[in-house]
Amino acid sequence: MPAKTSFDQLVATAKDIRKDIIEMLFTAGSGHSAGSLGMADVFTALYFSVLSHQPDNPWWEDRDRLLVSNGHICPVWYATLARASYFAHEELFTLRKFGSRLQGHPVMHELPGIENTSGSLGQGISQAVGVALAAKLQHKTYHTFCIMGDGEQDEGEVWEAYSFAAAHTLTNLTVIMDRNMIQSEGYTEHILPLEPLRSKLYAFGWDVMEVDGHDIPQLIHVLREAKSAYLRPTVVIAHTIPGKGVDFMEGKYDWHAQPPRTVEEARTALNDLQTLQGKIDHD
Amino acid sequence: MTDTHSPMLSSQTVKKATRDGFGETLVELAKNDTKIVALTADLTSSVRMQAFAETFPDRFFTVGIAEQNMIGIAAGLAMSGFTPFAATYGVFMGRAWDQIRVSVCLNNLNVKLIGTHAGVSVGADGGTAQALEDIAMLRALPNLTIICPADYEETKKAVRAAAQMRGPVYIRLSREESPILTQSHMPFEIGKAQILRQGQDVTIIGCGPLLDEALRAAAFLEKEGISAEVINCHTIKPIDRDTLVASARKTRCVVTVENHQIRGGLGGAVAETLAQRFPVPIEMIGVHDSFGQSGTAEELLQAYELTAPFIVKAVEYVMKRKHSSLFPAVD
Numbered sequence: 001m002p003a004k005t006s007f008d009q010l011v012a013t014a015k016d017i018r019k020d021i022i023e024m025l026f027t028a029g030s031g032h033s034a035g036s037l038g039m040a041d042v043f044t045a046l047y048f049s050v051l052s053h054q055p056d057n058p059w060w061e062d063r064d065r066l067l068v069s070n071g072h073i074c075p076v077w078y079a080t081l082a083r084a085s086y087f088a089h090e091e092l093f094t095l096r097k098f099g100s101r102l103q104g105h106p107v108m109h110e111l112p113g114i115e116n117t118s119g120s121l122g123q124g125i126s127q128a129v130g131v132a133l134a135a136k137l138q139h140k141t142y143h144t145f146c147i148m149g150d151g152e153q154d155e156g157e158v159w160e161a162y163s164f165a166a167a168h169t170l171t172n173l174t175v176i177m178d179r180n181m182i183q184s185e186g187y188t189e190h191i192l193p194l195e196p197l198r199s200k201l202y203a204f205g206w207d208v209m210e211v212d213g214h215d216i217p218q219l220i221h222v223l224r225e226a227k228s229a230y231l232r233p234t235v236v237i238a239h240t241i242p243g244k245g246v247d248f249m250e251g252k253y254d255w256h257a258q259p260p261r262t263v264e265e266a267r268t269a270l271n272d273l274q275t276l277q278g279k280i281d282h283d
Numbered sequence: 284m285t286d287t288h289s290p291m292l293s294s295q296t297v298k299k300a301t302r303d304g305f306g307e308t309l310v311e312l313a314k315n316d317t318k319i320v321a322l323t324a325d326l327t328s329s330v331r332m333q334a335f336a337e338t339f340p341d342r343f344f345t346v347g348i349a350e351q352n353m354i355g356i357a358a359g360l361a362m363s364g365f366t367p368f369a370a371t372y373g374v375f376m377g378r379a380w381d382q383i384r385v386s387v388c389l390n391n392l393n394v395k396l397i398g399t400h401a402g403v404s405v406g407a408d409g410g411t412a413q414a415l416e417d418i419a420m421l422r423a424l425p426n427l428t429i430i431c432p433a434d435y436e437e438t439k440k441a442v443r444a445a446a447q448m449r450g451p452v453y454i455r456l457s458r459e460e461s462p463i464l465t466q467s468h469m470p471f472e473i474g475k476a477q478i479l480r481q482g483q484d485v486t487i488i489g490c491g492p493l494l495d496e497a498l499r500a501a502a503f504l505e506k507e508g509i510s511a512e513v514i515n516c517h518t519i520k521p522i523d524r525d526t527l528v529a530s531a532r533k534t535r536c537v538v539t540v541e542n543h544q545i546r547g548g549l550g551g552a553v554a555e556t557l558a559q560r561f562p563v564p565i566e567m568i569g570v571h572d573s574f575g576q577s578g579t580a581e582e583l584l585q586a587y588e589l590t591a592p593f594i595v596k597a598v599e600y601v602m603k604r605k606h607s608s609l610f611p612a613v614d
Contacts (some may be wrong), residue, residue: 108362108390116362120385126352127386130359130367137320137341138363157382160352167347 010216013083014044018245018273020079020092025259026266028096031104034242034255035073035149038180038213042238043080045219046145046176050227055085058112064142064227065131067116069124070149070178071105072257078102078111086113122155124148125175129161132173132233143227144173151183154192159204165233166205174226175206175235178213180242182253197237206235213238246272298460301492302399304438305456306331309368310338312446317342319446322357322369324350329458330370330399350375354382354394361392366446373398373414373455380420387451388424395445396421396453401431401491402542403570403587404459404580413575414455419547421453422520428473429520431455431490431541431549434463437517440471448473457542459580461492465515476523478530482512485598485605486530489540490516490549493568493589497540500594511598522552528560536605537565538597542589545569564604564612566597 017040025031047053051064068077075095082089087101094100101110105119115131118124128146135142152158165173179197181188188194201208207229211222219238226234242256243249246269260266313319313335320342321335327345336343346353350371357367376383376398387394398417405413421429430445430452432438438456445452452473464479471477479494480501489497494515501511512530516523531537537557541549550567557563570587584590604610 117385117390120381122351123355123358123382123386126355126382127359127362129352130356130361131363132359133344133356134360134363134365137365157349157351157355160347160349161355164346164349164352164356 007217010044010048013048014040014216015245015273017044017076017079017083019270020082021075022246022260022266022269022273024075024079024092024095027093028259031075031096031259032072032257033249033259034182034253035070035178035180036075037246037249038240038242038244039073039076039147039178040244041214041216042147042176042178042219042240043076045216045223047080047084049220050223051145052142055113058086062140062142065115065128065144066147067124067128067131067144068106068147069118069128070121070147070152071118071124073147073149073178074102074106077106077114081111081113087111121149121152122157125158125161128173129165129170132165132170133168135172136170142172146173146175148175148177149183150177150179150181150188150194153177153194153197154183162201162204162206170233171229171231173233174223174229175233176223177235177237178240179237180240182242182256184253184256186253201235205232207232208235208237210237210239213240214244297463299435299463300458300460301432301435301438301456302331302458304432304435305397305442305454306334308439308442310334312443313339313342316366316446318364318366320344320360320365320367322346322353322367324348324353324371324375326371329372330397332370350379351382354379355386357394358382358386358390358392361394362390366393366395368395368397370397370399372400372412373417374400374412376414376417376453377420383421384424388426391426391450393449394451396451397456398453399456400458401455402457403575403583403589404457404492404542405575406459406580406583407577409577410574415544415570415575416547417455418519418543418549419551422547422552426451427520428452428518429455430473430518432517433491433494433515434461434465436463436467437465437471439467441517444471444473455491457492462495464494464498474518474521474523476517476526477515478512478526479515480511480513482510482534484510484534485602486512486514486534486537487540487594487598488514488516488527488537488549488553490519491542493540493542496589496591497594499591500598503591503595504598509598509602516549516553519549519552522556524556524560527553527556531557531561531563535563536601537563538594538601539565539567539569540589540594541569543569545571564601566601566612568594568597
């Protein structure tokens with residue numbers, strides 16, 4: 001486990017990623033704020049601690065695979081990859097522009113580190129099952145992670161994929177579910193209740209772990225544990241706050257598919273992040 | 284430019300199903316290519332993957348009745364260097380169309396899609412089971428190659444060619460046995476139509492086992508003094524514009540023949556090509572905006588007007604249209 005000072009550095013990295021997200025989305029003029037901000041700590045834990053990877057050799061054949069199934073949160077993926085030196089930081093601000101490699105939803109191999117295409121929900125998990133199955137067939141020891149949204153669990157394909165992964169004992173596959181309780185037009189439990197999620201997932205043959213999705217040391221601990229599973233595939237339910245770090249966005253589904261709309265909003269958001277609402281002050 | 288062959292009308296007593304050509308070839312290919320894996324959605328025997336499953340159990344996956352997941356898994360396997368063959372009934376490609384679009388075609392992944400039970404000739408299973416829209420729904424997808432082999436022999440070549448090329452391919456196959464029209468030594472190239480029979484007065488462009496009906500029609504027409512060219516347009520996408528245009532330029536009228544909806548099918552594809560390059564009158568033999576139903580293959584081919592006598596009638600009519608604008612197109 002990283003030392004205390006290293007954890008502090010990871011917290012600072014996550015904050016930088018959130019600031020990138022705000023600036024990218026404001027520059028783009030459209031995009032998804034809530035989930036992107038909410039998953040910054042998870043992405044930081046993955047790319048700066050948990051994943052076995054080589055940013056200067058992005059398609060290294062033994063790398064751990066990270067697939068994103070809820071492609072609309074790609075600003076956090078792009079920002080994390082840039083912070084991890086997969087590509088130049090300034091390219092982040094081409095997000096959603098004509099000719100950019102940073103499309104509004106991610107496209108496989110358009111950028112170093114972008115493992116898969118998603119945007120049509122429910123498909124990334126089936127792709128990840130195929131990737132994990134391929135590892136078993138090839139006797140490869142890499143681990144496959146798949147990031148999913150909680151609203152995405154509405155898609156039937158997801159449950160087809162869970163059944164298959166359990167039937168084939170894909171212990172080399174871990175789902176990280178962003179349990180932020182919102183989807184595009186409301187709260188998950190109002191639209192199509194997912195609970196009791198934990199027991200549903202367990203009944204589908206998966207081991208389930210739950211974690212505070214903003215506690216980086218805990219995330220690292222839990223994700224490493226998931227990586228060494230040997231009985232069942234694992235789903236890590238990461239409890240997150242949508243819009244995390246920006247006071248006026250936190251917990252509100254309205255920000256699912258909204259960028260900061262005005263300079264004022266963007267400034268306020270960046271200021272919130274700078275101080276993390278006064279809760280943390282690293283600078 | 285185009286390979287020309289005489290039809291093998293004499294050997295038409297030999298009948299085999301195109302799906303059998305697929306199943307046998309898949310096993311042969313997999314013996315030398317360990318990257319080949321096979322998936323199906325609870326239809327192992329129907330899609331002729333039984334032999335593969337028995338020979339290569341470690342490389343075979345029956346995913347349950349879950350077509351969307353099957354296509355996604357195939358994409359993931361292809362992302363990791365495998366060549367997956369994912370097979371189900373042609374009708375069920377529609378269930379996974381979005382997965383074919385986003386997970387496979389957009390990434391130009393090396394997934395081979397096999398759709399069996401094409402056309403009304405599926406028979407007794409009825410309208411829900413008869414794939415009549417698969418070409419139409421898949422033809423709109425970039426990067427995807429679409430092949431509808433004429434017979435068992437050509438299916439074997441098409442499966443080999445699909446395995447050799449990189450990128451997604453859809454191969455449309457039939458349930459029922461059909462005459463073997465081509466010979467194993469005849470060349471096969473994806474995207475290159477074959478002239479099965481040379482002619483001067485009309486071009487009949489077909490795909491799949493119905494080419495047998497087209498050849499019968501051409502033989503009948505010959506006795507009436509009409510010289511029909513018969514083209515095996517086995518690759519529907521990318522379509523062989525050069526061969527189609529050259530033939531239309533020669534005969535000045537065309538009849539298309541397919542066991543599929545004419546809208547969006549081979550008829551649509553030929554019409555798009557000729558309308559842009561060399562417009563001539565076209566009549567279309569195929570299903571005209573309706574669903575299938577139960578019956579024997581023979582009854583249904585007759586009821587949906589897909590047999591040789593209807594092709595003859597269409598030829599006679601399109602030749603009238605060629606000579607006089609007074610005859611309207613038949614919809």
